[in-house]
Amino acid sequence: MAAILFQSPNPYRNLNTRAYKTKVSRNENLAKLQAGYLFPEIARRRAAHMLKYPDAQVISLGIGDTTEPIPEVITSAMSKRSYALSTVDGYSGYGAEQGAKQLRAAIASTYYADLGIEEDDIFVSDGAKSDISRLQVLFGSNVTMAVQDPSYPAYVDSSVILGQTGQFQKDVEKYGNIEYMRCTPENGFFPDLSTVRRTDIIFFCSPNNPTGYAASREQLTRIVQFAKENGSIIVYDSAYAMYVSDDSPRSIFEIPGAKEVALEVSSFSKYAGFTGVRLGWTAIPKDLLYSDGFPLAKDFNRIVCTCFNGASNIAQAGGLACVSAEGIKAKTHHTFGSTFLAGSWDVFSEILEKTHVVTTPGSGFGPGGEGFVRVSAFGHRENVLEACRRFKQLYK
Amino acid sequence: MAAILFQSPNPYRNLNTRAYKTKVSRNENLAKLQAGYLFPEIARRRAAHMLKYPDAQVISLGIGDTTEPIPEVITSAMSKRSYALSTVDGYSGYGAEQGAKQLRAAIASTYYADLGIEEDDIFVSDGAKSDISRLQVLFGSNVTMAVQDPSYPAYVDSSVILGQTGQFQKDVEKYGNIEYMRCTPENGFFPDLSTVRRTDIIFFCSPNNPTGYAASREQLTRIVQFAKENGSIIVYDSAYAMYVSDDSPRSIFEIPGAKEVALEVSSFSKYAGFTGVRLGWTAIPKDLLYSDGFPLAKDFNRIVCTCFNGASNIAQAGGLACVSAEGIKAKTHHTFGSTFLAGSWDVFSEILEKTHVVTTPGSGFGPGGEGFVRVSAFGHRENVLEACRRFKQLYK
Numbered sequence: 137m138a139a140i141l142f143q144s145p146n147p148y149r150n151l152n153t154r155a156y157k158t159k160v161s162r163n164e165n166l167a168k169l170q171a172g173y174l175f176p177e178i179a180r181r182r183a184a185h186m187l188k189y190p191d192a193q194v195i196s197l198g199i200g201d202t203t204e205p206i207p208e209v210i211t212s213a214m215s216k217r218s219y220a221l222s223t224v225d226g227y228s229g230y231g232a233e234q235g236a237k238q239l240r241a242a243i244a245s246t247y248y249a250d251l252g253i254e255e256d257d258i259f260v261s262d263g264a265k266s267d268i269s270r271l272q273v274l275f276g277s278n279v280t281m282a283v284q285d286p287s288y289p290a291y292v293d294s295s296v297i298l299g300q301t302g303q304f305q306k307d308v309e310k311y312g313n314i315e316y317m318r319c320t321p322e323n324g325f326f327p328d329l330s331t332v333r334r335t336d337i338i339f340f341c342s343p344n345n346p347t348g349y350a351a352s353r354e355q356l357t358r359i360v361q362f363a364k365e366n367g368s369i370i371v372y373d374s375a376y377a378m379y380v381s382d383d384s385p386r387s388i389f390e391i392p393g394a395k396e397v398a399l400e401v402s403s404f405s406k407y408a409g410f411t412g413v414r415l416g417w418t419a420i421p422k423d424l425l426y427s428d429g430f431p432l433a434k435d436f437n438r439i440v441c442t443c444f445n446g447a448s449n450i451a452q453a454g455g456l457a458c459v460s461a462e463g464i465k466a467k468t469h470h471t472f473g474s475t476f477l478a479g480s481w482d483v484f485s486e487i488l489e490k491t492h493v494v495t496t497p498g499s500g501f502g503p504g505g506e507g508f509v510r511v512s513a514f515g516h517r518e519n520v521l522e523a524c525r526r527f528k529q530l531y532k
Numbered sequence: 533m534a535a536i537l538f539q540s541p542n543p544y545r546n547l548n549t550r551a552y553k554t555k556v557s558r559n560e561n562l563a564k565l566q567a568g569y570l571f572p573e574i575a576r577r578r579a580a581h582m583l584k585y586p587d588a589q590v591i592s593l594g595i596g597d598t599t600e601p602i603p604e605v606i607t608s609a610m611s612k613r614s615y616a617l618s619t620v621d622g623y624s625g626y627g628a629e630q631g632a633k634q635l636r637a638a639i640a641s642t643y644y645a646d647l648g649i650e651e652d653d654i655f656v657s658d659g660a661k662s663d664i665s666r667l668q669v670l671f672g673s674n675v676t677m678a679v680q681d682p683s684y685p686a687y688v689d690s691s692v693i694l695g696q697t698g699q700f701q702k703d704v705e706k707y708g709n710i711e712y713m714r715c716t717p718e719n720g721f722f723p724d725l726s727t728v729r730r731t732d733i734i735f736f737c738s739p740n741n742p743t744g745y746a747a748s749r750e751q752l753t754r755i756v757q758f759a760k761e762n763g764s765i766i767v768y769d770s771a772y773a774m775y776v777s778d779d780s781p782r783s784i785f786e787i788p789g790a791k792e793v794a795l796e797v798s799s800f801s802k803y804a805g806f807t808g809v810r811l812g813w814t815a816i817p818k819d820l821l822y823s824d825g826f827p828l829a830k831d832f833n834r835i836v837c838t839c840f841n842g843a844s845n846i847a848q849a850g851g852l853a854c855v856s857a858e859g860i861k862a863k864t865h866h867t868f869g870s871t872f873l874a875g876s877w878d879v880f881s882e883i884l885e886k887t888h889v890v891t892t893p894g895s896g897f898g899p900g901g902e903g904f905v906r907v908s909a910f911g912h913r914e915n916v917l918e919a920c921r922r923f924k925q926l927y928k
Contacts (some may be wrong), residue, residue, distance in 0.1 A: 159763025163672035201625035214614035229597035269839035276559035367555025443665035
């Protein structure tokens with residue numbers, strides 16, 4: 137008999153080859169995935185390190201997690217909504233799958249004023265990661281896709297899971313059938329579109345995770361033009377838009393014509409420290425059409441109604457407070473930015489061992505990340521400064 | 533030129549055949565879906581009726597929505613968690629994708645004591661509907677599935693979306709490649725398994741939505757045996773388990789051997805009126821293996837980590853209060869049950885027009901529902917009684 141096929145023995149160590157097995161075949165797309173999803177793997181290594189050095193002052197600049205308390209104007213709105221659920225007048229059951237009308241309207245007017253995005257173009261979600269996956273379910277297995285390289289791993293992994301890709305090719309560290317748009321210091325972290333193959337879908341995140349680079353208006357105009365020429369759809373991830381401090385666009389819809397070729401995924405996670413509260417949205421213009429003229433938003437609406445039951449009403453109350461005048465004034469300002477240092481998993485381990493700082497190996501974001509580690513600058517200011525001191529000590 | 537293909541003109545009425553179209557093909561699985569998802573369609577008809585009769589006392593017994601306030605021991609836990617997010621000590625960012633360790637442990641010990649389901653077998657979710665869809669992503673497009681007929685429409689619709697089915701066959705009102713297990717008054721709403729074709733996946737909901745029937749221990753033993761002989765996987769939906777008042781099992785894992793062939797999806801929606809708060813879980817035993825011996829739970833863990841970022845931390849605080857000794861004592865008791873009356877969409881319309889009571893046409897739950905309407909008994913007690921009076925008046 138063949139040995140059982142999985143390698144990680146714990147917590148499944150008691151299984152043996154004589155165990156009962158169903159006759160259901162494992163989804164072959166899942167088998168294509170390499171190692172664990174990046175961030176749980178880092179959390180695992182961090183936990184192991186803390187076991188090994190229980191007294192070390194570990195600083196976590198790995199996962200780009202928010203650290204600062206949420207302004208009270210927002211938490212008190214959530215607190216009140218919670219309490220109200222104990223009253224006859226304040227109780228409510230199922231909400232609209234697409235989100236509360238008032239919140240959809242507020243998102244449209246706050247983030248898309250004069251950009252032609254309307255209340256019913258907004259789909260409120262439990263966060264960008266969930267919506268990326270719902271978008272992949274929408275597109276199905278017969279589309280081709282392009283990603284910035286390096287990029288947030290959920291784009292590629294969800295594409296693999298949905299069966300859009302070929303096998304992982306170890307020699308080039310890429311999945312077959314995905315177009316990796318290389319973003320390097322040499323091209324200013326914006327891809328050379330003249331070398332990019334046409335795909336159905338283009339994932340594009342700006343400011344980019346992990347490089348931190350925000351594309352300029354001229355660059356975004358080029359990518360919209362590129363999509364239009366190719367008949368592609370851009371999935372624009374603007375989760376970090378609030379960190380734009382120059383005149384770079386905060387929404388793809390600032391670019392003329394973008395509504396015919398792009399949709400936008402965004403999130404309250406970094407706007408308001410909502411990584412644990414869970415709230416985001418996707419904006420899909422009515423002008424975005426499939427090749428047969430069918431509006432993409434109509435199918436996404438069907439996905440949302442069938443596969444989702446709306447974001448928590450308490451989180452939505454918090455979202456509404458975020459975009460109120462008071463909420464915008466009180467907004468938590470998290471530091472953002474990520475620094476790329478040379479190295480990858482080996483350097484990750486060296487940094488962790490010698491400085492007790494958790495980073496993220498660049499290779500986790502795609503082959504273009506090899507040779508870098510990402511140091512998230514989310515974190516308490518004093519921790520970021522302390523980490524810098526330790527790096528200087530290590531690499532002096 | 534062909535006319536544009538979609539039929540519902542609003543809100544897309546300004547589009548025309550000369551509009552720019554991308555070159556991306558619409559996902560053909562979405563095109564297979566019939567009409568809208570059931571419940572939004574009912575909400576639409578209800579709204580239209582209220583416009584037509586603005587002064588009518590409409591009673592909604594259509595969507596099975598909760599109506600009673602949540603006990604304060606639960607909402608105050610959520611309220612406190614919300615406020616704490618404004619403090620340095622109480623703030624937390626990303627939680628574990630699988631849910632907070634403490635809540636996973638509490639769910640395991642509250643609902644699965646002595647059933648061999650452990651803390652790490654529990655995946656906390658934002659509700660059963662989302663998890664059904666994530667399970668379909670897990671299974672992929674190459675599995676076959678069976679459903680009770682009638683049943684909750686999300687099973688079939690998500691199966692269609694993932695590409696597991698053929699086209700909808702209008703003559704029999706069924707999708708190709710799905711095994712419909714007929715549940716009728718004649719067979720006591722439990723399928724005759726001797727006529728059921730082998731499938732990879734069997735969706736089974738008990739107490740069942742919409743029939744209200746709870747399968748007995750002997751019947752569940754038979755279906756576990758059936759799955760074992762066929763090497764099938766049962767997706768057991770126990771969202772209504774709290775309404776079991778006799779000795780019918782509340783979990784599939786009460787049946788010996790079920791852990792080798794079944795997983796269980798459940799929810800706080802009806803336990804605690806959390807339809808708007810959004811919290812549920814899926815329990816996947818370590819003994820549940822694919823044909824190659826790979827544990828299903830390991831792949832589901834990967835799906836959860838890639839496609840989801842955990843349930844709202846505030847909702848999870850509420851869940852923890854639900855399963856505390858105080859929370860269990862204070863539990864809201866919603867009326868449950870659904871009555872099947874003869875008729876379908878036409879009778880739905882007649883009832884709505886003549887009594888202003890919103891029901892659900894049985895055909896929305898599958899061809900086996902034709903000839904029935906579902907009258908949800910979720911609702912304020914006085915409303916349910918008033919609806920009964922109106923029915924008696926209409927059908928006297």
